Amino acid sequence: MSIERRRHPRVAPERPLYARAEGVDADLKMLDVSVGGFLIQGPVAFNPQETYCFWISAAIGGRVFELHARAVYCRPRSAGTTPTYESGFAFLDLPHTATEATVRALIDAVTFVSQFG
Numbered sequence: 001m002s003i004e005r006r007r008h009p010r011v012a013p014e015r016p017l018y019a020r021a022e023g024v025d026a027d028l029k030m031l032d033v034s035v036g037g038f039l040i041q042g043p044v045a046f047n048p049q050e051t052y053c054f055w056i057s058a059a060i061g062g063r064v065f066e067l068h069a070r071a072v073y074c075r076p077r078s079a080g081t082t083p084t085y086e087s088g089f090a091f092l093d094l095p096h097t098a099t100e101a102t103v104r105a106l107i108d109a110v111t112f113v114s115q116f117g
Contacts, residue, residue, distance in 0.1 A: 013110035015033040022053040058109040
Protein backbone atom coordinates (compact mmCIF):
# COMPACT_ATOMS: atom_id res chain seq x y z
CA MET A 1 0.00 0.00 0.00
CA SER A 2 1.40 3.39 -0.97
CA ILE A 3 1.07 6.48 1.17
CA GLU A 4 -0.48 9.54 -0.47
CA ARG A 5 1.87 12.49 0.07
CA ARG A 6 -0.20 15.12 -1.72
CA ARG A 7 -2.29 17.53 0.29
CA HIS A 8 -4.73 18.15 -2.56
CA PRO A 9 -6.43 15.65 -4.88
CA ARG A 10 -5.40 15.82 -8.52
CA VAL A 11 -7.84 16.29 -11.37
CA ALA A 12 -7.12 15.06 -14.89
CA PRO A 13 -8.43 17.36 -17.64
CA GLU A 14 -11.54 16.11 -19.47
CA ARG A 15 -10.00 17.41 -22.71
CA PRO A 16 -6.38 18.10 -23.71
CA LEU A 17 -4.93 21.12 -21.96
CA TYR A 18 -1.76 22.83 -23.12
CA ALA A 19 0.64 25.23 -21.48
CA ARG A 20 3.53 27.50 -22.39
CA ALA A 21 6.23 28.63 -19.98
CA GLU A 22 7.98 31.98 -20.16
CA GLY A 23 11.41 31.55 -21.75
CA VAL A 24 10.66 27.99 -22.91
CA ASP A 25 10.09 27.32 -26.61
CA ALA A 26 7.97 24.18 -26.36
CA ASP A 27 4.34 23.12 -26.11
CA LEU A 28 3.59 21.36 -22.83
CA LYS A 29 0.66 19.06 -22.09
CA MET A 30 -0.99 19.33 -18.69
CA LEU A 31 -1.64 15.85 -17.27
CA ASP A 32 -3.33 16.89 -14.03
CA VAL A 33 -3.95 19.83 -11.73
CA SER A 34 -4.84 20.43 -8.08
CA VAL A 35 -5.19 23.49 -5.88
CA GLY A 36 -1.53 23.01 -4.97
CA GLY A 37 0.08 22.48 -8.37
CA PHE A 38 0.12 20.54 -11.62
CA LEU A 39 1.91 17.90 -13.69
CA ILE A 40 3.05 18.60 -17.26
CA GLN A 41 4.66 16.54 -19.99
CA GLY A 42 6.91 17.79 -22.75
CA PRO A 43 10.39 17.91 -24.28
CA VAL A 44 11.80 20.12 -21.52
CA ALA A 45 13.80 18.96 -18.47
CA PHE A 46 12.81 21.60 -15.91
CA ASN A 47 15.25 22.17 -13.06
CA PRO A 48 13.78 21.62 -9.59
CA GLN A 49 13.40 24.80 -7.52
CA GLU A 50 13.33 27.09 -10.58
CA THR A 51 10.24 29.26 -11.01
CA TYR A 52 8.30 29.95 -14.17
CA CYS A 53 5.32 31.92 -15.42
CA PHE A 54 2.87 29.61 -17.21
CA TRP A 55 0.07 30.38 -19.63
CA ILE A 56 -2.42 27.53 -19.65
CA SER A 57 -5.05 27.40 -22.40
CA ALA A 58 -8.44 25.99 -21.52
CA ALA A 59 -9.93 23.75 -24.21
CA ILE A 60 -13.39 25.16 -23.55
CA GLY A 61 -14.07 28.87 -23.69
CA GLY A 62 -10.58 29.75 -24.91
CA ARG A 63 -9.56 31.32 -21.60
CA VAL A 64 -5.83 31.57 -20.86
CA PHE A 65 -4.79 31.26 -17.22
CA GLU A 66 -1.55 32.90 -16.07
CA LEU A 67 0.05 31.28 -13.03
CA HIS A 68 3.49 31.24 -11.43
CA ALA A 69 4.92 27.94 -10.24
CA ARG A 70 8.09 26.31 -8.89
CA ALA A 71 9.42 23.06 -10.31
CA VAL A 72 9.34 20.33 -7.66
CA TYR A 73 10.65 17.39 -9.70
CA CYS A 74 11.37 16.29 -13.25
CA ARG A 75 11.49 12.68 -14.50
CA PRO A 76 12.39 11.32 -17.94
CA ARG A 77 9.51 9.43 -19.59
CA SER A 78 10.93 8.47 -22.99
CA ALA A 79 14.31 8.63 -24.64
CA GLY A 80 13.31 8.20 -28.28
CA THR A 81 14.32 10.66 -30.95
CA THR A 82 12.72 13.41 -28.85
CA PRO A 83 13.16 12.95 -25.09
CA THR A 84 10.00 13.50 -23.03
CA TYR A 85 9.81 14.52 -19.38
CA GLU A 86 7.12 14.78 -16.72
CA SER A 87 7.53 17.69 -14.33
CA GLY A 88 5.62 18.46 -11.16
CA PHE A 89 5.06 22.10 -10.19
CA ALA A 90 3.79 23.84 -7.06
CA PHE A 91 1.88 27.10 -7.44
CA LEU A 92 3.54 30.19 -6.00
CA ASP A 93 1.69 32.95 -4.18
CA LEU A 94 -0.50 30.60 -2.15
CA PRO A 95 -2.40 31.43 -0.08
CA HIS A 96 -3.40 34.52 -2.04
CA THR A 97 -7.01 35.26 -2.93
CA ALA A 98 -6.37 36.12 -6.60
CA THR A 99 -4.11 33.09 -7.15
CA GLU A 100 -6.55 30.74 -5.44
CA ALA A 101 -9.41 32.11 -7.57
CA THR A 102 -7.40 31.58 -10.77
CA VAL A 103 -6.47 28.02 -9.76
CA ARG A 104 -10.09 27.14 -8.91
CA ALA A 105 -11.28 28.63 -12.22
CA LEU A 106 -8.68 26.50 -14.04
CA ILE A 107 -9.87 23.36 -12.24
CA ASP A 108 -13.47 24.24 -13.11
CA ALA A 109 -12.48 24.71 -16.76
CA VAL A 110 -10.66 21.39 -17.02
CA THR A 111 -13.47 19.42 -15.40
CA PHE A 112 -16.28 21.00 -17.42
CA VAL A 113 -18.51 18.40 -19.00
CA SER A 114 -20.81 19.61 -21.72
CA GLN A 115 -24.51 19.33 -20.91
CA PHE A 116 -25.27 19.24 -24.64
CA GLY A 117 -24.36 16.36 -26.89
